[in-house]
Amino acid sequence: MIEEIRIRDLGVISEATLPLGPGLSVVSGETGAGKTMVVTAVGLLLGNRADAGAVRTGAKSASAEATLTLPAGHAALSRALEAGADIDEFDGGAELILARTVGADGRSRAHVGGRSAPVGVLTELGETLVAVHGQSDQIRLKGASAQREALDKFAAEAEKSFSTRLAAYRAVFERWREARAELELLRTSSRERLREAESLATALAEIQAVDPQPGEDEALKAEAIKLGNVEELRKASLGAHEALIAEDYGEGPDAVTLVDAARRLLEAVADSDDELAETSKRISEVGYLLADIARDLVGYATSLDSEGPGRLAEVEDRRGELAVLVRKYAPSIDEVLQWAAASQLRLDELADDSGRIELLEAEVADALAELAALAADVTRLRRSAADKLSRQVSAELKALAMPDARLVIELAAAERGIHGADDISFLLQPHAGSQPRPLGKGASGGELSRVMLALEVVLAAVDPVPTFVFDEVDSGVGGKAAVEIGRRLAMLARHVQVLVVTHLPQVAAFADQHILVTKSSVNNRSGGGITTSNVRLLNDEERVRELARMLAGQEESATAQAHAKELLAGARRTSP
Known part of the structure; x- marks a missing residue:
């Protein structure tokens, strides 16, 4: 407002x-x-x-x-x-x-x-x-779409089943349109889809021949780095082992010997103090841990001797095979596997084109038959509502000094669309026997305003x-x-x-x-x-004077003012 x-x-x-x-x-x-x-x-x-x-x-x-x-x-x-x-x-x-x-x-x-x-x-x-x-x-309401919307809103109130039938029609129409679009796509792109299927099949065969495993590229990369540095790794592991346990009784003390000496010193006095006794136990645990680490280092160095240049060559060959897949299909082997899974689904879909076409043809035919029945229902209900709207508006026109005028609402068959299969036109027949013409043509400004007033009065409750x-x-x-x-x-x-x-x-x-x-x-x-x-904005007294002026051009006239007051009283009595 x-x-x-x-x-x-x-x-x-x-x-x-x-x-x-x-x-x-x-x-x-x-x-x-x-x-x-x-x-x-x-x-x-x-x-x-x-x-x-x-x-x-x-x-x-x-x-x-x-x-x-x-x-x-x-x-x-x-x-x-x-x-x-x-x-x-x-x-x-x-x-x-x-x-x-x-x-x-x-x-x-x-x-x-x-x-x-x-x-x-x-x-x-x-x-x-x-x-x-x-x-x-x-x-x-001059445009065709606005006239259709107005009639449909009126029909929703005037015809109980109109809204449900129109909604059902629109749902089936959407289903038909989607099925038809997919069917046309399958028919017109059959060659492209065949080439796509062949390309996918070739790619999937190549990936399957290599048989990559999740995370394999990263694991091989780490192994290649390890094998390329065997001597440094062996030297470091044996050196660390020597620092922990000096098996050749070298001059320098090793870690295990020093920890064991500390343990013996504390054990000698452990009975005299609980805190040192607890510390002695912890040092014992350290000694066991160092011994375990020393053994692991020996085992690690021994394993390096078994992974010689032959294994490094195998790793590099395998990495080369995986690199080809990564270069062609995705940035990593995990993403290559994801692409392969999605491509397999797409290939299955493309392989089923003939069966899908048959299903879509049946779906389109069923939807068309259902649409024909629903469109007929919508047209019937619209026509009934149009007759009611026409009669009500024409009755209003008679009261608006257009006694021979009539609103004519025409429904013509049209190509089936989302709103039905009707072309809707609001026409004005200004006189009996005259040819109905579209709104806005063949009527004066005042007449047209009254036609629109009549329409708006009837439609006010449903299309305001x-x-x-x-x-x-x-x-x-x-x-x-x-x-x-x-x-x-x-x-x-x-x-x-x-x-x-x-x-x-x-x-x-x-x-x-x-x-x-x-x-x-x-x-x-x-x-x-x-x-x-x-x-x-006029108050009540000023309003009487203005109505008197509009009536007789004499706002000071007592007679004109009396007539104005009578008009106001009559309007109040007869107002809806």
Whole structure:
């Protein structure tokens, strides 16, 4: 919902603030006062083309800004966040500010949530926030996809089984589309798949012939380093053994002898002190450990003698075989084995192409048969809903001074798609016996606005946007028809926010908020005149005076004011 619109230097409006609220808000004023600038401002905020001619004479730029409150999770909030907007959140909703500036040179800038954004973002947000109906504005339900969506939402309420049948159709359609795509791929790429299978088979045969083991390349690398340094390793191990146990009784003391001497010294006095006794035991353990290490060193040196140059050659040959696999297939042997496992699965899949094709052909045929039945159900339910929607909208048109007009909803057979097998068109038959024509063609701005009002009133409960703006909806009507237009705008306002620019007191009488645009002219120093407009929200007394002006052009007339009060009372009695 739009909480407030702020306008600066747009047309004849120098600066104005429109405080809006829920329900029906009307904007009135004398001809030329600038009422349409309100709709122009909304259009700018929806991303409409900027017109430098709309900038107030003498001003460098014009701007429009709106504060909106939206429920949590609204699509516009998500899109605004993607554009980098700052959004003020509160319990159950959020506040979003949109702004647009148009320079006198025609350049335009847009801001979403205080952040600069492309004008296209305003257009995307506007599609979910506001619907404007006027002679020069885009019609919300003009496009084929929008008409289909509106009919389907209406059908979901009017036909109990429509939603489930459409969902079932879409699920089968997706299954059919995926199966058909895979089938086409198998048929058109059979040669490529055969070459791929042959290549994989050759690679797997090569890997299998070498028979690599997990981690084998690293293990062989370590063994090669060891075998390449046998003499150094033997010298080091025997030297270490000599340091631990001097078997040739050399002059230097060995580690085992020294540890044993320390043990004997402590054992001699162990009975005198428990702490030294415990230390003696630990030294004994060290002696055993050193003896074990010495034996291991002898065994290690002996094993080096058995791994001579012959073993090193075997290792290098094996590493060469593994290097070929690593060069061709993956950075390591473990990754080569992983690639082989995945390739085997792919080869099994390619080898089963003929069987897979048969299964897919059967699946496609079954899905097509199921789709035909489901599409027929969807079309039948859509046609029934279209008849109901057409009758309801046509009834509304009769009350809106278009007694012979009728909404015609055509369903034509179309190529099967995700939404069914129907082409849907909303057409207007303005007079009995005339040829129905697409919405937007063959009707005046006022007539078209009334058609859209009738549609929106019927669809409001199932296909609403938060805010509707109507301009010229009351063009060319008066009397009872004007009262009916006001009543239906009030009906629509039960579901959404409605803003209407009007010159009819019968319409204005139904408003929840009445906004007046007034103009004044002043002379400047150069002798010329400057026209400015002001905007204000009317209180009850001011509202009576404005309705009197709209009725008779005499806001001070007691008779006109009495008639205005009667209009207000009648609107309150008959409001939905």
